[in-house]
Every structure is written in C-alpha cells, then in structure tokens.
Amino acid sequence: MAITEASPLQTDVAPDVRGPTAPLPATILALGIASLVVVALGVLGSQFNYALSDRILTQSCIDQEIPPEDSGAVGVCSIVEALADPVTTGALYLGMALGAAALVLGLATYRRMDSKRRRDHAITGAVLGSQGALLAVGILWFRAASPGLFSKHFLNFDDLEGYGGAFVRGARNTLTLAFAGEVGGILIGLVLGILVLSQRRSVRAPARIYINFFRGTPLIWQLITGYFLLLFGFGIRLSTFAAAIIIFALNTGAYAAEVFRAGIQSIERGQIEAARSLGMSYFQAMRYAIVPQAIRRVIPPLMNEFVILIKDTALVIVLGLTAANYDIFTTAREGQSATFNSTFFTVAAIAYLVVTLPLIRLVNAAEKRLRSGLVGIVGAGA
C-alpha cells in the first residue's frame, strides 16, 4: 500500500517537464501577442466602425478619384476613411512598437533562459512580435500609396448584387469540369501507369511519349489545339464544355499515370513475388495484391491533382463557354467586363477557396492517416 502511494510517476498523462516561466519571458510573449492583437483590432475595428455607422462620401475620397457617380462609392469611401482614421494610425504605430520590443527583448534573452518554457515564451514572443510589426508596416505602406483606387476596383461589392446565383452556378460548373476531368484522368492514368511499368520497351514507349507530351506542353495550348483538332481534324462537333472535359481528362491522365506508377513501385517486391508464387498471373497479382495497396497510397496525391485541376479549369475561358456553362472564373470575367469592377475577381478567389480549402484539409488528413500506418489494417474494409 505504501509503495503505490509513493510512486508519483504512475500517471496516465505524460508529465509536463517544460518547467516554470518567469516575468521576463511572460512579458515578451505578452508583448508579441499584444502587437498582433493591437494591429488587427485597430484596423478591423475602424473598418467595422465606419461600415456600421452612417457612411458619407467625403471630399478627400472624391479627390482620390472616387466620384459620387461611381456605384458603391460610399462603401469604398468608408474603407478608405477607416484606413486613414487616427485610431487605425495609432494602432499601427503602437503595434509596430510593441512588436519591435518583443522582437528585440526575445532575441536578446532567449539563449539565457534556463527552462524550456521560458525559452519557448521568449522565442514565441519574438516571432509573434515580428509578425505584428511586419503586418503594421505592410498596412502603412499600402495606405501610403493609393488605397482608394485599389478599393474602388477590388473591394467594391455594390455591383455584385444579383450575381450570387451566377457564382453558385459557376462553382457547380467548375466542379463538374474538374470532377469529370479527374475521373476520366484517373481511368486513363491507371492504364498508362501500368503500361509504363512494363518490362517491354515496345509497350512502355507509347505510354511514355503520351505522358511526356501532356506534361511537357501548356494546358492552355492543349485546350485550344485539342478543341480544333476534334472539330476540324476529326469532325467531332462538341460543345466547348464537353471538349474541355475531354482535354482535362487527357491532361490529368498523364499526371495520374505518374502517381499510379510511383504508387505501384512503392509496394514491396515481396508482395508480387508472394502472389506469383501462389500461381497468380501477372494481372491477377496486380489486381488482387498490388493495385489495392497502391490505391491507398495514391489517394492523397490524386486528391492533390484534383485541387490543382479545380484551379486549372479557369483556363477553359480561352474556349469560350455558353452562359449556362460559365465556370467561376468566366462568371467573374463577364461580370468585370460588364461593370469595369474587378471586385468580381476578389469574389472568384473566395469561391475557389470555399471549394478548395476543405479539399486541402482532406488531403492533409488522408496523408496523415497514411503516415500513421493505419491504412493497411483499417482501410481494408473500405
């Protein structure tokens, strides 16, 4: 009984051995955090304050080429005025000073800190402080140039009213292009990937030529030339949308082939030997033993290719689409042409991010799962 009581290390959680902190490193950390917070709160706070209170078009805005006849001039003016507000100015200079202090103090003292936690606090404070100071410098620089002109072109959301449906449709079309292209590309890539692994040069060579051609020429060239090759060369009359899907699939096929090749090559030699020694043919061994294992390893890189393709579908603009088939980028480009307002491109970026960010998270999660080695066990049922 006495023995169990006397063993303090019998815990389920690993002990925290980073040691105590002290006033100096804690202050450095606080300075660094404060620097970032002051800059962010000062800038965003003024922006919200101006956006939510009564907005007016000031003379200084009109002087900065934001005339009253521009649609959205008031909104843009409030952005510019908030940037010039003394509160913003104060926050920027204060943030810069706090950040510089954290950086200097942290760098000067972190080597002498005698516990892990003290050193961590000093270094983290210095890092955060430098980020806050850099952010403040960047905003000051931006403000000193022509924030009015920039805001007028890229942050003027008034013209975008009524375009919500168009962007949703654009996102749907972008995803259709990318998804159909990716599925086609995976099928082409799987076949090519197996062909380039052949022992025979006569089998390998055509697949290698295909892959190198599509990897070695610009996608925009492939789109234009491919469309006209289908139309004039082979007399196949397709909508530009359908033709684009085919060309995206052909292009993605080349990249997917390399992914599959690497995935198959990453399976230990012993696996195919075990399968062949049981009397399986080469294709049976591939189908039952190698490819199912390779598939798990190629899922993250293939998803990565999908994210890349989502962005590359923007190139379809060179073929010209019918209005119902506009993708995100074409939607933005058409809106910008009609209004001379580039804020459409800002919204396009947001639309792409809404689609790609969750996918990027998914890729990272899949990679982590693969690295953890759970795939061989758990993934088998899926």
Next chain:
Amino acid sequence: MEEPMRWVTGASRKEPLVRLEGVHKWFGNLHVLKGVDLTMQQRDVVVVIGPSGGGKSTLLRCVSMLEVPTLGHVWFEERDITDIRTDLNEVRTHIGIVFQAYNLFPHMTAERNVTLALEKVLKLPSDEAHERAMDQLARVGMGHKASAYPGQLSGGQQQRVAIARALAMRPKLMLFDEVTSALDPELVGEVLEVMTRLAGDGMTMMVVTHEMGFAREVGTRMLFLDEGMVAEQGEPREMFYNPKSDRLQQFLAKVL
C-alpha cells in the same frame, strides 16, 4: 472429400520431384550460382546452409523460377520448367514458398490471405476455400486469428499464416527461405515446430536456414553452399560431426 489431418496427399513416385542441372545465375556481372546440380526425391527435406552471399536464397528461388537461371535447367516432375513454353503459373500452384519477410497481403485478413489464391487460381467455390483455409489456419495454430489483419499479428504469427497460405494450395514441394531470420528469438520456436511437423508428415521440403539445430534434426540431406557452389553435401548429422572440407569446418566453427 477433405481428409482432415494430413498435409501430404498423392502417391509417392519413383522419379525425382526436382532436378537441377548445371544451374548458373549472374546478377549483372556478379556470378552468384556457379553450376549447381541437385536431385530431390519425394519426402526429402533438403537443408541448405552456408555463409551469406553464398547463393542459398538464389538457388531456392530458382526452383520456383522467381529467379530465372542464366544457364542450366530445372525440372519439376520431369517437366523442364526453364523451358519458356512451360506454364509457370500452373507449376507454381504445386510449389509453395515461404519468405523471410512473410509477404502477407497487408490489406487482407489472415483468412483472405489464404483463400485468395484458392478462389482465383484453383477456382474453388468460396465455401470450400473457406473450409480449407480454416483447416490450414487451425493446423498452424492460427484458427483464432483468422479475421485479424497481418499488422495486428506478431512476426511468428504472420509467418505461420504465410505457411498456411502456401499449404492450402496442397503443394507437392515447399520452399522455406530463411523463414525465421526476421523473427524475434522467442518467436522462432513456434515456426520451427510447424515446419518439423510438416516434415514428419512427409512433405518434400527445401529449407534455407541458419537454424543449425533444425538442420541437424529435421533435414534428411544437407547442402553446404559456398561461393555459388555445393561445397559439400550429405547426411546432416554426418556433416555436422564429420565435416570433410576446410570451408565447412570453418563455417561450422563460426556458427555453432
């Protein structure tokens, strides 16, 4: 239909099961096998020992044509399997191999590892394949782990599943390629015990091993392979107690 507890089926024959004649193997310019001749009769347990790099594994792999001899011939049941016209897939259904690295399929359960080739190669119906697999797994003491994945098994357990996978094909010949070399010492025994029982049942076996005790007790014949040549062969006990060549004496002095 299923005779339960016998590993070896089929009548014994007079002609040799395996015959190697003048087998040479080069890897690039590396001459690994320098003319090996070997005849194995039914029920032979041929143990191959020798220093590493001596060509033991290469020799064993030539018997199932996982390595193709550069020169020479290999016969299995009077069929020249080095002839390019031989259907190797069919020949391999009669030759089981167990590898040093187990080489189980990691995405399949132990049972699926065993049934896969039964269904896809021997074309057995799945219930029959299941029955045979469970029978084999039980015999290597792995019946209770049939639904486990290889990653959930110890090395010794994986190796026993690998043996069951090979045996389920009802092979006429079993090849063991240093099957205990990758195992922790305390797991070696369980694998050797399965192999000893198999030999006792009359299975024809070729065993490349560093387990000298197993070689002496279970082997019916022993080859000492050194620098790609059979330096000495004979009855295992005789070779252990009375090594003739200097090379074998030196080798035994090092490993015993």
